[in-house]
Amino acid sequence: MFDFSVFTSWLDAALLSVMPGWLTILVECVLVALGIITLYAIFAMVMIYVERKFCAFVQCRLGPDRVGPWGTIQVVCDVLKMLTKEIVSLRKTDRFLHALAPFLVVTASMTTFACLPWNKGAQILDFNVGVFFFLAIGSIGVVGILLAGWSANNKYSLIGAMRAGAQIISYELSIGMVMLTMICLTGTMSFSEICQNQAEGGWYIFRGHFVALAAFIVYLIAGNAECNRGPFDLPESESELTAGYHTEYSGMDFGFYYLAEYLNLFICAGMASTIFLGGWAPFVIPGLDGFNEVMAIIPGFVWFLVKVFFVLFLLLWERWTFPRLRIDQILTLEWKYLIPISMLLLVLMALCVSLGLTF
Amino acid sequence: MxxxxxxxxxxxxxxxxxxxxxxxxxxxxxxxxTERYPENRKENHIPERFRGTLVMPHNENNEHKCIGCGICQMQCPNGTIKVETKMVETADGKKKKQLVRYVYDHGCCMYCMLCTRACPQGAIEFSPEYEGAVFARESLFKVLNQPGSKCVEKPARPAAAKPAAATEGAKPAVAQPQTADADAAKAKAEKMAAAAKKAAENAAAARAAANEAKAAAEANAADTALQEAWKEAEAKALKLETAAKNFAQKAAEAAADVK
Incomplete structure (x- = not known):
């Protein structure tokens, strides 16, 4: 398996040989930031294209197919349009908070994006409380959403933001509980160690058998709710609230929300594939050495992306199947079903681990 | 639950x-x-009953069925249709409306089909032609009758229904096949036929008056004034009848020329 840290340590050494230490760190930070932002933009565009095509196929349509081959240039045109649109500044709004809110949302989204393990040794934010950090930073997004709704001085925005607050804060409980369940199994909160463990001993979704599988499903449901998507999209429910909390945003300010929404979906899928499906770890079957060697030739980032897009497929499939829930139904689902289930899973997983029933 | x-x-x-x-x-x-429209316009199937645009079908002789009655115009809730007509005199001396221009404003039409349902002649119908986009508002005004078209002629009525004197002269002219080469002769024949018909009518009226006068005179034989009037009416009727006969003969000759 190719170790990306070979390249990063070579770059580090090369930079150190020509410039002082503080400048090296600065240059590396800028490079990493550029890389992250580029990847962010590229994946947002890919996601928008995939979403539009998938949604069309579910609805027996073809989707965008006019601009470029199979409509692939359509997304680029949409991005250019978004970049060149006017940013309208409104009277009687809280200007400062109104301008700040999209940056909070997109910052939370980008920072969590940086937590994803792309390859062995290719991880931007990696330390011993990675999972905890991921959850903590991810929660900043909801602050941005609440501020957006409050500062716009618009009833639709405010209703959307209140719904988003109620929903995201509720579902974060489930996500946290499921993460705890899996940390019982992994024994570490560092993403690189989680991936390394899975590369050596098999994916956690197999090792934790039915408990991990149930936790995976609960994670997908709660993650979808965190992203304000699918049947849980009532913070922005366009048929009742125009666009919910980002009703009053235009141009690239709106674009940030748009980007963050799609990237949050990607991050949700990425985190699911990291914790349950092994991140960059290849698929290995113990005992079949020839097969395992072939699997190990495939680079880690390909494995990671394949897994992410598999989870994305599940999320999109679910998103275009179910109708939007009412706010009381959403909260009922969380508080009456998902939280008891995830608590039960946590207890079961703890029992399994302590009795040595996992693999 | x-x-x-x-x-x-x-x-x-x-x-x-x-x-x-x-x-x-x-x-x-x-x-x-998904229908990929501009590419599939050849094989794109539009149901026949789709209401795309109003049309006035013409037969192979460039004849339509519109009699210019204007019922469609009155029925249209949007003022979409404008029927322009003129009064013409037919060969048998009747006044008749004739269609000049049938103007349809496609931009105003709401495809309710009230016009086609109301049309007593079945002259207009909706076609599934759906590519109605144009570059200017004015292009949406369409003249539905083709240039040089005319209303399709109904077969002539039976001879018994017309006055005896008139049919002799007028009938051949009316029954003429409409050929383009003998326009002048045709016009003359029609004129003569009309004159003959008028003369015949006059003669018939005079004869009727004379008959009345005769009846009156016979009833009161003593009244000399009535006797005089009868004689006068008789003379007038005879004169007019002769004239009518002459006219009819001329009309027949003109009709023969046309043939």
Missing amino acids: ANTSYFAGLIGGIKSLCTGLGVTFRELWTPKI
Whole structure:
């Protein structure tokens, strides 16, 4: 398996040989930031294209197919349009908070994006409380959403933001509980160690058998709710609230929300594939050495992306199947079903681990 | 919902969600029904009853069925139709409306079909022609009758229905086939036929008056004034009848020329 840290340590050494230490760190930070932002933009565009095509196929349509081959240039045109649109500044709004809110949302989204393990040794934010950090930073997004709704001085925005607050804060409980369940199994909160463990001993979704599988499903449901998507999209429910909390945003300010929404979906899928499906770890079957060697030739980032897009497929499939829930139904689902289930899973997983029933 | 227990509701919910996922998963692979319009305009099938635009069908002789009655114009709730007509005198001396221009404002039409339902002649109908986009508002005004077209002629009525004197002269002229080469002769024949008809009518009227005068005179033989009037009326009727005969003969000759 190719170790990306070979390249990063070579770059580090090369930079150190020509410039002082503080400048090296600065240059590396800028490079990493550029890389992250580029990847962010590229994946947002890919996601928008995939979403539009998938949604069309579910609805027996073809989707965008006019601009470029199979409509692939359509997304680029949409991005250019978004970049060149006017940013309208409104009277009687809280200007400062109104301008700040999209940056909070997109910052939370980008920072969590940086937590994803792309390859062995290719991880931007990696330390011993990675999972905890991921959850903590991810929660900043909801602050941005609440501020957006409050500062716009618009009833639709405010209703959307209140719904988003109620929903995201509720579902974060489930996500946290499921993460705890899996940390019982992994024994570490560092993403690189989680991936390394899975590369050596098999994916956690197999090792934790039915408990991990149930936790995976609960994670997908709660993650979808965190992203304000699918049947849980009532913070922005366009048929009742125009666009919910980002009703009053235009141009690239709106674009940030748009980007963050799609990237949050990607991050949700990425985190699911990291914790349950092994991140960059290849698929290995113990005992079949020839097969395992072939699997190990495939680079880690390909494995990671394949897994992410598999989870994305599940999320999109679910998103275009179910109708939007009412706010009381959403909260009922969380508080009456998902939280008891995830608590039960946590207890079961703890029992399994302590009795040595996992693999 | 209220009657089901917590676990039954949970299991039932999961089942129904899985059913939904199954439906969309199957739908993912079905052939897509999107019509790729500009590429498929050759094979694109539009149902016949689709109301795309109003048309006035013309037959192979460039004849339509519109009699210019204007009922469609009155029926149209939007003022979409404007029927321009003129009064013409037919060969048998009747006044008749004739269509000049049938103007249809496609931009105003709401495709309710009240005009086509109201038309007593079945002269207009909706066609599934759907490419109605134009570059200027004025282009939406369409003249539905083709240039040089005319109303299709109905077969002539039976001779018995017309005055005896008139039919002799007028009938051949009316029954003429409409050929383009003998325009002048035709016009003359028609003129003569009209004159003959008028003369015949005059003669008939005079004869009727004379008959009345005769009856009156015979009733009171003593009244010399009535006798005089009878004689006068008789003379006038005879004169007019002779003239009518002459006219009829001339009309017949003119009709023969046309043939």
